Amino acid sequence: MNPNIYLHEFRIRLKSVLVWSLSVTGLIVFFFSLFTVFVDQAELMQELLKRYPPELLEAFGMTKMDMSSVLGFYSLVFLFVQLCLAIQASNYGFGLVSIEESELTADFLLSKPVSRVQVLTSKLLAALTSLSVTNLVVWVSTFVAITLFSGGHEYDPALLVQLLLGIVIFQLSFLSIGLIISLLVKRVRSVTPYAMGLGFGAYVLNAFGGLLGDVPLELLTPFKHLDAAIMVQNGGYDLPLVLLNVTISVLCLAAAYILYIRRDIHAVS
């Protein structure tokens, strides 16, 4: 690890981290403030939901959710938080080395006395730190929102902590998948479309994967591996799926190191 690169990388993402953190805070607090309304009108809500086509409910994971419990309702909020976190993490993953290459600052960095391993490790750790800041903000705003708006309804704090602990590996998986894709394609011209594509793609794959028939495509997406609604239903992690998620991340990272060490940094063409 090189502390200079780490600090530099952390600094350039500071604004982005701030924006994402504020967004998820807003999302959590605003969304969860509706909880009491939901509970009061739970029966009415169930009636209403029955009239929606089951496919639509499935798509938003609502068939698995008990919206009248604190964690049931929170798992719906959490799904949208996950979507934000996925896009943020993919964004950092895709941009980790590709931005330097497309903005041609890679020459500057890699002609310094640092090895590629040092560069990639410092960048990864900086991105993980940035993501962890957002992660921390999610924790805080979740507890604040639940304390403020749960209206005295009981919930299992241990299960909530489990849910929140999953964020780290969720972020790591999108970071590493983004990174490996950016190293496999020849040149990433703009990071945002890729990140949106990966984030929404993974979400949609989980949401509609069940409707596509028997092919278990959804096993590929972190949204499935750390599906909050299912976790609330089952009272904990689906361990094999979590392991699958971690394995995918580790493989992507290992491959990323191999590819990055051998990568040719091209000049302006």
Added chain:
Amino acid sequence: MSIIEVSKLTKYYGKARGIVDVSFNVEEGEIFGFIGPNGAGKSTTIRLLLSLIHPTSGSAKIFGQDVTTNGPQIRRSIGYLPSEVYYYEGMKVLDLLKYSASFFEGDHTKRIRELSETMELDLNRRISDLSYGNKKKVGIVQGLLHSPKLLFLDEPTSGLDPLMQRKFFNLIREENARGVTVFFSSHILGEVQRLCTRVGIIRDGGIADISDIRTLQQNNYKKVRITADDLKPEAFGMPGVTNVVSESNTLSFFFKGDINTVLAKIGTVRLSDITIEEPTLEEIFMHYYE
């Protein structure tokens, strides 16, 4: 001692040629010119030496160490000025230079001030607000601030006005006087001629010639120009004479070979004027590309 030893270095980008079987040495303390037109492989060679790209075959050593395995150690004592300068747009010049300096041991603040004063670089501006020439100055300061032992300059003068070019050349000469070895890549031969002791000429991805800049000029063509009445161009149709141009009373040509033979021939004519010149590197250079 050889600072750079390149042996049969080859790089293909897929099927496209980068460089093929390039071998040369750069000795300690010299300014080695590396000339060739765009696309000949100058930048490819430098990027290989900095291990920004990896060789297809062959090897290269700097300070006696292999560039592919000992890159980070080697780069501690290297300064690099790329042909196109791109830096983190949002940063201030001073912050960028500090970031650059942070990779090297020691305190380089004083050197940063000195260099930017010489190059008239405003340290408080944002990189994104700089003109191309000013970015180039950032590149120069950035490449020199850690007092490297070996400098790679890849077409360093583009974008600099003549005054700055001169300051830059003085700076390089000063560095060289302190024992710094310089690898100077360029397609502008005049500047190579002004600065370098030896040149390597690269063409279509291969080394066409490596020679002392003096021998290159001496062993090569002489430019002869004579003025006289009744000049017959056919009279100089002898071996070694090329590029004969006749203009009213003036005849000019290139000559290569024993100078006495051509002098004897000229002696037979009653001249009103004569000049015999060294060819410029430009003219020598064209010969490699004919």
